[in-house]
Amino acid sequence: MNRAAPKNLTERARSYHRLVRGETGGEWVDFSGHSAEGADFSGLDLRDANFSRARLAGARFVDCILDGAVFFAADLKSADLSGARLVGADLRGVDLTQARLVGSDLSGANLREAALLDGPPLTRDSGEDAGSPDLAWTRHAVRPACLDGANLSGARLAHASLHGASMMEVDLSDADLSRALLPRSRARKARFIDAVLTQTRLTGADLRDADMSGSDLSCADLDMAETGGMITSGETQDWVTLTPAALDKAIQAHETQCKRPGDGKAADFSGHDLRALSSLRGRILTALVARNANLAGMDLSGVQLQGAQLAGSDLRGCTLDAADLRGADLSGARLSQASLTQTRLGPLTLAGGRLYPANLRDAQLRFIRAEQADLSGARLDGTDLTGADLRTASYDPDGLSSARTDGARLT
Template identity: 30%
Template sequence: MARRAADGRSATTVRAARRPELRLPPLTPFGRGALEPDGDYDALEFAGTDLTGGDGAGARFMDCALTECALDEASLPRARLLDTVLTGVRGVGTDLSEATLRDVELRDARLGGTQLHGAVLERVLIRGGKIDYLNLRRSRLKDVVFEGCVLVEPDFGGARLERVAFVDCALKEADLSAATLVDVDLRGAAPLELARGVDRLSGAVISPAQLLDLAPVLAAELGVRVLADG
């Protein structure tokens, strides 16, 4: 018999993340205006829009598409992105701290130093592209899929990850310090590299090959010395 987890589920299973199901309505071009704090943006298409340095703190984006937009140093703390698709966006230092992303797809992004600390992500698909130094400290991720993307030194410190999957995804030097993992599927991460927080892997699923790769890190965490026969 399969061993049962505390909630009665089989310990050999992992609950799959639910992906967003987006059907955008007909969209209106955004035009050449600038973002506004607490602005409301409904059913708009941002195509090639330069949002560099824009201030959209607390803004709401619903049923929107952002395509090939520049987001360098864009200030969007506490913004809400709902039923929205971002394709080919690029930028360094985008501030989405304490933002809410629900039913969002982020495709083929090229981002660096994106601030999502304290954010809430629910039913989010991040597909393709590369994100360097993603800050998700103390954030909450539920039903999030990272697929076919490269994450370099992502910081999940103190975050809660529930039903999160990494599919054909490179996870390099990730920080899981003080993170809580529930039904996190890491089997599709190659490479799977943890800089910190290997002790937080309870609640995650890894493959036998990944276990071998992580053996040196696990041994160091446990204080085990591994020596060849003398």
């Protein structure tokens, strides 16, 4: 651990600020591993700075610009980030207990396994979460973080611990809260529009007047939650459900048909809820028919879905890394918060050399991660790519002319 007086580190931070702003006397600074509890960085532009594993308990980042900054595994207990901009920041594994983020902007930030905790002492071997693989460390009796009014739209909060956090009027639209722990959180008038809530624990939470429009609550735990005035979509999808054994049997038959035509049977999962399996990793599902199906939050990495019919399906929060979706029809599908690292969404070559492009027309791909993904030739008419990360993806720039790219990172 590098130790520096808070005053000295603040002075170096001002040099970094000057560098970012193009002013004279600026210099690049690596803040990783430094110990500077109580340092005051208020008002500085520290975008893309590296604070990995830094000890910054009680530090002040009020009204700072921290877009793209890395705080991996940093200690920010009791830190004040009120009014700060942390768009796309890396906050994985950060300890934010008792921190203040009132009015801050964390849209698109990654808070996976971050701790914003409250409650009595609790370890892996005791209490309500005994044995939970999501619990990365011991919890202590502390006050929760204050996120009132913060913008967390598109934030990645999978597996995050927000026990008792104050989240009044927070915006969590399009956020990935899969398997996050929010018991006893105070989220009155919060916006959860189109959020991914797969196995999210909201037990005892105050959700009065919260807006859950577009979110699927069927797999969320709302036991004892206060839901008076809570807004939902109004319409609920009546999914066709099968047992895991029946689903797996049908998928095996489809795989056999793909490998040896005539020996198996092509599956049609249109309108089905496939989440009972949780994973289809590496399966061969070429030309699968699953229109308007629910696969939200599933692990589909490495799956072969060439030419699949997935129009209107819910794939929010899915892991599709290295999956082959060439020529697939994903028109109107919902893929917000999906991981598409090295995913193939280019055209499928048919007999005679004819190319059949992937169809993403009117699909929702908000806040997707598409590192080294191939979207060349894909139909993107009306596609919503708000906040998407396409910096290392292959795509036709002209194809984005009719797509929505607000806040997307393209270069």
